[in-house]
Structure formats: C-alpha cells, structure tokens
Amino acid sequence: MQSSAELPGAVLVVVTWNSADVLPGLLDSLEAGMSGLRWRLVVADNDSADATSDVVRTKAPDALLVQTGRNAGYAAAINAALDAVGPLDKDTDAVLVCNPDIRMRAGCGAALVRGLEMPGTGITAPLLFDGTGRMIRTLRREPNPLRLLGEMALGAHRSGRFAALGEQVADPQAYKGPTRADWVAGSLMALSRECVEACGPWDESFFLYSEETEYALRARARGLATRLAPDAVAVHLEGEATVSPKLWTLLTVNRVRLYRRTHSAPAVAAFWGALLLREASRALLGRASSRAAVRALVSPARLRAKPGP
Template identity: 50%
Template sequence: MGSGHDTRVAVVVVTWNSAGVIEGLLRSVQGSRLDGSVRLIVVDNASSDSTVQVVRELMPDAEVLQAGRNAGYAAGMNAGMAAAGDCDSYLLLNPDIRLGPTTIQSMLEELRESGAGIVVPRLVDEFGALRLSLRREPTVLRAWGEALLGGRRAGRFPPLGEVETRAEAYDRRTEADWATGAAMLISRECLARVGAWDETYFLYSEETDFALRARDAGFALRYTPEAVAVHHEGESHESPALFSLLSRNRVKLFRSRHGAARTALFWSGVFLGELIRAARPTRRAAAWALLGNVRGVARPSS
C-alpha cells in the first residue's frame, strides 16, 4: 500500500464465515499501489470459522469490528463506514474480491475526475472472463422483458432488460443506474448527502437502493474499465434460500419507489420469469417465495 497521505481511503469488508476467501482479498489490498493511505476495517457478522483469526494474523493493523450476530451486509457496511472516521472515500468490498495492484488508484482517479458519487470497477471471474455487473433501473417493462426473453437476451435492449449484457458497454467509461455491490467506491460527500444503507434488506438490493437514492440526490455512478477486480461467483445462484431472498428484495425495492398498481405489475413479471424457469430448484424456490409474499406486494416497504 502507498505510504503517502494525499487521499485517505477506508476499505470496508463485511465477513461471515469467510476464512476460505479472505486471505486473497487481504493480500490484494496489501499489494495495492496508490497515492494515499488505506485504512482497512473488517466487520465480522459472527463467523463460526477462523475468519477473524486469519485477518488478525495477516493484517494486524486492520480494525476488526465484531457484530456479535449476523446483522446483514448493509448493517455491516454501515458499521464499518461509521467507524472509518475522517476519510475521503469508502471502498466497500465483498470478501471474495481480488484487487489488481492499481485498482484502487484507478477508481480514485475516476471518482476525482468525474465528480461522481460512486465508482465501480470492471469485474471478471478467476479466468478473466467479464462478469456482467452494470444495471439499469428496475421497471415493469424490464421485469416482463426478462421474464419473456430471458435476462441475457433482454439485456441487449436497454428498455427491455435490467442487466447490461452488451460486452462492448464494458469497454469504455460510462454511467449506470446501479451496479452490483461487490466492489464500490463511495465519496464522503455522497455518503453524507444520501445517508446510510437501508439495513432492512439484510442481503441483496441494498446497493440498488443506495445507488438510486444517490442518483436522486444528484450523484452519478461511474464505471471505469481501467480498474479491474476478480470476483468469485456468489452463492445466490446455487442456494434456493438466497435466490428467493434476492427475488423478494427486488420486489421490495420496487415497492419502495412506486405505487401499488405498478408494483403489482412488476411482481407479476418477476413471478412469471421464475415460474417459466421453475425446472431449476433456485427459480422454483423463488417463485414459491414470491407467491407466499403476494399479500405484501401492495403494502408499504418495510
């Protein structure tokens, strides 16, 4: 890490039984080259493995906050950012992220040059293949477009898909409505204006909510391909319980920004998409979860 003090970055990581992946992240943070200083804060959500021990052994200077319970991703990030004190920006990372040597510096430069409130990097898998991380604002049309066409096909047409699936869109600097929250740099001014992450989401859609609220407040989200980070695939695509939570929180997020009638149409599109693909256990579980929550579609988000 750089030894200068031009820019003070708080790197916040939320862990939960992350002993198998956290070492790679810590070593990539240690290997980062940037004009400034990094303060690493690890918020542990009551891991039952050796996550905390690994952090303390590899990076004794890291600040470890123990939540005492699995409080969720948003709560962990809020705790970490609150503990960061006087810093210029906050880099929020999943524990399975691997940073390139210049990733943080490239994100900082984009944040400074663009005047954006949020910057996200190019995410790739462990083999270097692009991960589709940019997103468009959820709409009724996009929910139905993805249901009928499939997410990858619908994403080629901006009005019809929420996920940006055009590879060429990831080759240049651009803006997006929101992006996956595996690696996200937030300016101090943006956080101060927008406020804390919504902890009622527990997991999934919390980054969507924050990015859209930031946009509402005038802070753009910028993507820069010069910053590259490796992200290992999460469990949501394999776990029926997690995928169900992801789907339900998509509706919760939409409901927080729209009225009952539009929310019902959005829910119908999401539900249809899961029903069409119910041969897969994760999608079948999501359909059942959405069906079980149908009475709450028109209620205010909580």
C-alpha cells in the same frame, strides 16, 4: 512522484461472515491492489463461527476489526464499520466497500478513486472478472416490469442489448469507458466522501441483496451518478445466489420490497406479476431456486416479513 501525504485517502471496508477460506486471498491482493492510496482497512465481521477474526489478526494486524455480534447482514455491517471509523475527515476521499472473495489487481483502488473525480460521480465500480477469466457484466438499469419480461423472453444477455428490455447492460462497448449506470453489482465499489455524507447509512432492512440498488438509486436522487471505472480491475470468485434456493428467494423478494418503496400499488402489482411470471417460467424448466422464489412470491407473509438470513 507523489509523496505519501499527497496520495488520495481511502477507507476500505470488508464485510465478512465465515470467510476464513476466502479472506486471505483478498488480504494478499491489497498491497498491490490499493497501491497509490493512503488507506486503512476496516473488517466488519458478522459473528463468524470460523477463524475469520484470527485471519484478520494474523494477516492484517493493523486493521480495525469490528464485531457486529450477530449475522446482521451486509448493509448493517457496512454501517457498523463506518460508525467505528467516525466522521470522514478532509483527507479521506473515498470509502471502498468490498466482499472477501474479491481479488484486486494492481492499482484497482486508486483507479476507483480517480473515477470519482468525474463531475457528479458518487459511486464507481471496477471491471470485474470471474475466477475463469470471464468478464462479469455488472452494470445495471433500474428494474421495471418490461425489463423483467424482456429477460424472460430473450434471456438476460440478449435483452440487455436493449435499454427498454433488459436490466443488465450487455453491450461490450459499455465496459470500455466510464459508462453511467443506474446501479452496479456491489461486490466492490467506491463511494465518494460527498456520497457517504449525502446518503447517510445503508438501509439495514435489506439483509442481503437490493441494498446496493437502493443505495445507488438514493445517490442518484441526490445528483450523484454511478459509473464504471474501467481502469480498475478485480476478480470476483462469486457466491451462491444463482444456485441456492434460499439466497435466490431472498434476492427475488427483496426486489419486490425495493420496488414497493417508490411506486404506486398498480405499478407494484405489475412488477410482482412480471417477476412471478419470469420465475414461474424458469421453475417449469426445472430450476429449483426459481420454484422456491415462486412459493415466496405468492406468500403474502413472506413479502411482508422482515428480511433475514
């Protein structure tokens, strides 16, 4: 049996914003969820107007509570937490980044850190389930125009069976092993110390959405892969992105902004056109969030504007 000094070390960063209702469930899950690790908790709070800070002080009095002083976004909050921690020492093997509506199952954190031991791996993600017990397909391929059109024609689940036609990895077998992906949904992920040091700060120009995509693609460019750690299991109660026009618009516009970073103008035009066509087809079916996204995509001012809430 390992002594506590021999256990892997980790920093768990939780980003909060008006999270008083969901945060207690996460904190209650951590004793079992982070078992098998030496760990410390850092909560980066984006100027919550509710009792989030009180929840942290009451339920996790040993946690480091970092106040950003504003609704700074997900990436900025992660950076604030890591700045407060300072340089990672040799006893810190990983940084875990987590949403407050995550519920870790026993040993989840340790399994994520073990997954980082696979050579060339910089990021691991757990097997995620929603609140009803349905598995969430979190593995993703790099976005491109053909995959957008494939999703429009076939739907995300059907197109995801084909690597050329879908961004979402839909094959059930992919979720049974340490499958490599271009990126993963970022509600819970582990970053190796090497990855944190090689990639540097998260890109704060993405207020919300696409920041985890950008980070994983940046890690890949440095030779560090993103993989599923299937022995790590968690529940994600999930947010409003699929139903809120405001959040869906932000997600959609940020996809264009990210694609524009590394592609030529003709390629960006093709990506924008495919995304516009996909959202327009959904808008015609009555989806209000897609109508809002279409309005943003045809507005040059919205595409140029600094991302924000």
